[in-house]
Amino acid sequence: MAPRKKTVTPEDLERIIVPSQPQISPDGETVLYCRRHAGPRNTNVRNLWAVPASGGSPRIMTSGDKDSHGRWSPDGSQIAFLSGRGDRGQHLRLLAAGGGESRPLTSLPEGSFLNFKWSPDGRSIAFLWRAADPDWTEQAKNARKDSGASDPPRIVTTGWYRLDGDGYFLQRRYVLKVVDIASGQSRTLWDKDGLGFMSYDWSPDSSTLAITTVPGKRAFLKWEQTQIRLLNVASGRATTLDWLPDGPKDTVCWSPDGSRLAWSGREGTDGMYSTENLELWVCQPKKKGSARCLSGKTDLCLMAATLGDTAEVSFEASLQWTRDSKAILARIGIEGAQQVYRFKRSGGLPEPLTSGRAIHDPGNLSADGTCLPVMIDTPTTPPEVYLMDLRGQSKPRRLTNENAELRRTIAFAAPKSFWVSTEDGTRVQTWMITPPGVSNARRKPAVLQIHGGPHAQYGYSFFHEFQCQAAKGMVVVYSNPRGSKGYGRDHCAAIRGDWGSADWVDIRAVIDWMRDRPEVDPKRMAIMGGSYGGYMTNWAIGHTNEFACAITDRCVSNLVSMGGNSDFMSKPDSYFPGNAWDRPEDLWKCSPIRFARSWKTPTLVIHSEGDLRCNVEQAEQVWTALQVRNIPSRFVRYPASTSHGMSRGGPTDLRIHRLHEILTWLNRYIGTGRRKR
Secondary structure (H helix, E strand, O other): OOOEEOOHHHHHHHHOOOOEEEEEEOOOEEEEEEEEEEEEHHHEEEEEEEEEEEOOOOOOOOOOOOOEEEEOOOOOOEEEEEEOOOOOOEEEEEEEEOOOOOOOOOOOEEEEEEEEEOOOOEEEEEEEEEOEEEEEEEHHHHHHHHHHHOOOOOOOHHHHHHHHOOOOOOOOOOEEEEEEEOOOOOEEOOOEOOOOEEEEEOOOOOEEEEEEEOOOOOOOHOOHHHHHEEEEEOOOOHHHHHHOOOOOEEEEEOOOOOOOOOEEEEOOOOOOOOOOEEEEEEEEOOOOOOOOOOOOOOOOOOOEEEOOOOOOOOOOEEEEOOOOOOOEEEEEEEEEEEEEEEEEEEOOOOOEOOOOOEEEOOEEEOOOOOOOEEEEEEOEEEEEEEEOOOOOOOOOOEOOOHHHHEEEEEEOOOEEEEEEOOOOEEEEEEEEOOOOOOOOOOOOOEEHHHHHHOOOEEEEOHHHHHHHHOOOOOEEEEEEOOOEEOOHHHHHOOOOOOOOOOOHHHHHHHHHHHHHOOOOOEEEEEEEEEEEEHHHHEEEHOOOOOOOOEEEEEEOOOOHHOOOOOOOOOOOOOOOOOOOOOOHHHHHHHHHHHHHHHHOEEEEOOOOOOOOOHHHHHHHHHHHHHHHHOOOOOOOOOOOOOOOOHHHOHHHHHHHHHHHHHHHHHHHOOOOOOOOO
């Protein structure tokens, strides 16, 4: 008899291994990937591994513990990768394809890399790099420590000077540089971008780099002025495709035959993050007026990210041309899943290349265009590397089994999908996880999880946090109310400028559905969420008292004050009507703190002091109202070294601590140790 599986615990987070960034070699024989796991002293260890495309045992390629973004040279003889070895921040290193000791390629001052790309001829690598502020280098900080000097003030002269998870970069920006492989000498090709969010790609003949850029100090308010420029690599001269439609543009990529460019974007004044669909565009750079949208006849969005707490989540589009230059592969989030679609250059409806209730995240096409490595995870299986054969209809073949021991010993609960109808006829996709190995004959405590964004989606991703709650005997419910991506433009845009409206109608319908489910004890329900999910938790307890407890994590509580302290600034009369200084009425109308007079629900408040997206003062306002009104509450503040994304990428010990805080609070009010209200 097989041994009985254990239920998942917060500590199992230390056992989860996360492969990512799969890259197949030019000869199609080997797939390279980054392998991340919890390391000593609460570190995240990252190294490059390789696995035969035909199947077999993976082998470690690097041992620096801070190595990522491995990319094959065009001839397959070398691997370039980013490494955090040493005391000067990240740098580029080269490794022979057969293994051995890597060597440094770049010798730049302390700074950070964003990404890099090989030139098709293999002679150069283009990369985005940002120099560290001289007052905040490791050398400067150590010198102050030795001398007893105070930290200097941060002098800011532009509105775009910080980013959650990245920190304070002040006036520093990423610049586009090129390094010569033979000599290791690098030079700057473009340093006039106002944001640092550039995308770029090499022309097939390696003579030109296409870039997307927004020049100027006020670029953070001018996304619609994103340009595509063609940079001559030898001379540095730039040609602007000034005839393209206005609107944000990103992930530019050159067709293999050199005749066309593709990019993700849209027309209009919104930034990349928007309720509008992010669309697929192409043009012939030598033919004015040739720009056209390939996805315009669909209701698909290239930016419909599926949230989870294990695999890497990207809000950027994923685009690449097929080798014959006749089609483009794109990652699409739809109805809780994430699939790979093929869009024909000639137009027409796209073809899905993957299917099923899973998250598919593609790597690069093989040189002959027949194979595509892809990361796949499901609600019951952490991510693994697979290989797709694009010539037939065979299912993706798994290449790695990094989490085999976890799956063998832990009982993960599979969710069931439902569609809940609202009072106005909207259908809301909803999932329910019931405790593994527990009979559904009796009613159980339940937790309603609200996702962040709001313009993202929950779905078929592996969620360790959900599994931990189900393992403690709780029913976990999560859904995609209006405002979510993955269900078309109108579903997402329904709450634009009016949070707490259609989204609350949908969540209200899910709550009523929960109360009627035979698995759920309606007297033992909790609500929780992070970021916008924290916003909606705050909103819910101001509009209903039927939850036994609530947990608001890295929340939004006051849209007026948030208008002046988030890393991303909002233009007046853009997403929300008005502004935060002299026309705050609409922001205040949508602020949950406005309903604090109605709060009665015991609430756990969680926030990171280093959160630059939703400043900790948003949680402090909630905490103050709870305390003044004498509502049972607890405030857990994580240190300034953590950020908005701590639950996904923070130190392992703090992530585990957070999960225990959540489980303890839920147990106190809806579990076996519950208190009467």
